[in-house]
Amino acid sequence: KKRLTVRDIRSKKGGPLVCLTAYTHPMALLVDEVADLILVGDSLGNVLYGFESTLPVTLEMMIAHGGSVMRGSKRACVVVDMPFGSYQESPVQAFQNAARVLVETGCHAIKLEGGEEMAETVSFLTRRGIAVLGHVGLMPQHVHARGGFRRESDVDKVVADARAIAQAGAFALVVEGVKEEVARAVTAGVEVPTIGIAAGDASDGEIRVTEDLLGVTPNPPGFVEAESGIKDAMRKALSEFAESLTKPKA
Numbered sequence: 001k002k003r004l005t006v007r008d009i010r011s012k013k014g015g016p017l018v019c020l021t022a023y024t025h026p027m028a029l030l031v032d033e034v035a036d037l038i039l040v041g042d043s044l045g046n047v048l049y050g051f052e053s054t055l056p057v058t059l060e061m062m063i064a065h066g067g068s069v070m071r072g073s074k075r076a077c078v079v080v081d082m083p084f085g086s087y088q089e090s091p092v093q094a095f096q097n098a099a100r101v102l103v104e105t106g107c108h109a110i111k112l113e114g115g116e117e118m119a120e121t122v123s124f125l126t127r128r129g130i131a132v133l134g135h136v137g138l139m140p141q142h143v144h145a146r147g148g149f150r151r152e153s154d155v156d157k158v159v160a161d162a163r164a165i166a167q168a169g170a171f172a173l174v175v176e177g178v179k180e181e182v183a184r185a186v187t188a189g190v191e192v193p194t195i196g197i198a199a200g201d202a203s204d205g206e207i208r209v210t211e212d213l214l215g216v217t218p219n220p221p222g223f224v225e226a227e228s229g230i231k232d233a234m235r236k237a238l239s240e241f242a243e244s245l246t247k248p249k250a
């Protein structure tokens, strides 16, 4: 089958739009069987590297994991997150770093967090050939400025942010950490598809951190689906191996 393009994703207003994260080649192989869009999220800082936020994630880490995921996927549209500090300074800085991500990984688009303040940058990138997935609502890269991971509850602000980013040329928008009525207002307020996470059930598509969905993250967030039993299966395989070696060699 042919790979989905950002235009295919853009045309799926109303959904369904199955979106999942992957950071590695083996996970990309699995996720690619069901996902329309694979995000190489900077959540890899928490999930893979054990950081307490996404702020320590570097462009080099995103490029390394982005390449790994591209080599493992055939069908999904692959988007790589721009890490903190790699795009906020200026449209030119964003272009230079986003171009590196596209050239060095072969991915189809980048994602960046931000609302009205990032609209100029999104326009700069999209008009120069770089497809952008927006990200509004709760923005994890703002954790320190906001004094924690807080839900964004100001409907008018989130809708204005979403409209600005969509008008600037983003092909779709992640909407994170808002009440369902906020996600509903955003979804009605933009022509591009919205992709929700921790945002109720009102978005055009949904995205999950795959490890959260599988129940294998060390400290899963509260909204995550029930335990899958996969962690127990992993423990069992490990302890069976360990036990198989408990007898001393003759």
Ligand code: KIV
Residues within 6 Å of the ligand: 021, 039, 040, 041, 042, 043, 044, 081, 174, 176, 197, 207, 208, 209
């Ligand atoms: O980094 C990430 O995984 C994300 C998704 C949760 C949308 O930004």
Ligand code: NA
Residues within 6 Å of the ligand: 041, 042, 043, 054, 081
């Ligand atoms: Na992210």
